Amino acid sequence: MLIQERMKHGSFTASERTVIEYILEKKEAITHMTIEEIATESFSSKSTLVRISKKLHYSGWAELKREFLKEIDYLNASNILIDANTPFTTKDSLMTIANNIATLEKDSISETLSLLSHDQLRETLTIIEKSSKIHIFAVSSNLLLANRFQHQMKRIRKDVIIHKLQNEILFDAYLATPNSCAIIISYTGETAQLIDVSKQLQRNKVPIILITSIGSNTLINYSNSVLRIATKEKMFSKISNYSTDVSIEYLLDVLYSCFFNLNFEENLNLKIDASKYIEKDHFSNNTLLKE
DSSP: OOHHHHHHHSOOOHHHHHHHHHHHHHGGGGTTOOHHHHHHHTTOOHHHHHHHHHHTTOSSHHHHHHHHHHHHHHHHHOOOSSOSSOOOOTTOOHHHHHHHHHHHHHHHHHHHHHTOOHHHHHHHHHHHHHOSEEEEEOOTHHHHHHHHHHHHHHTTTOEEEEEOOTTTHHHHHHHOOTTSEEEEEOSSSOOHHHHHHHHHHHHTTOOEEEEEOSSOOGGGGGOSEEEEOOOOOOSSSSSOOHHHHHHHHHHHHHHHHHHHHHTHHHHHHHHHHHHHHHTTTOOOOOTTTOO
16 A cells, blocks of 8 residues: 555544645655654654654654655656556557557556665575575466566576465465575565465565565565565556566566676576577577577
């Protein structure tokens, strides 16, 4: 859920509600304001701002302010020319549909990139690098998106296990060891099965990398590293997961590429040598494909 939504609908006292209304009205105007200035302008106190932050499950005002402004920046920058839920209508031509889907997917990748930072990537890559294997937990179509990541990582000798049997994933989490890590993919961050899995992984001291939407959700509380995806789609009222799927695939491609780059020459030679040996019978008359 977006921070703004949680502010609007959360349980707050009258004095806290006054401050929240001030923050929601000013939005990015609070960027360079100190906690003292905001308290003065909203006729409250620093302690009120801290209480609000705690109720929203942040460590303090500085963290809430930072995450609130990041959310505002993301929403302001979002391209809304194409509706991610219904990117075409019955009146659109075939080429209009093709163009709209291309534009939507390109915009979704650009938005996902805008939500990434060097420190986030470095933190996530360190977890993957130190792990003996990677467990992937997800539900429904998100499991399918993980297959190519698993395939690519296997080709450079990194074990990835996708846990597909929904009645078994809690057992799989129970058996996971601290020298492994887990990637959990969840758009809402509120899937009950995945929350149970996260709790078990945390008990086992297995580092968790979460791929999820912007805003706050339950799974974030159990995660060591959080990567955000483009958040354009409704939960149910949509034609397909165009934006979400391409955003997740992009992040998995980034993780694979960054891990590959840790041992670039070794991994490249491994892939080339293996392909030449195993796929030696492959050929093409297309000059674009020839080595």
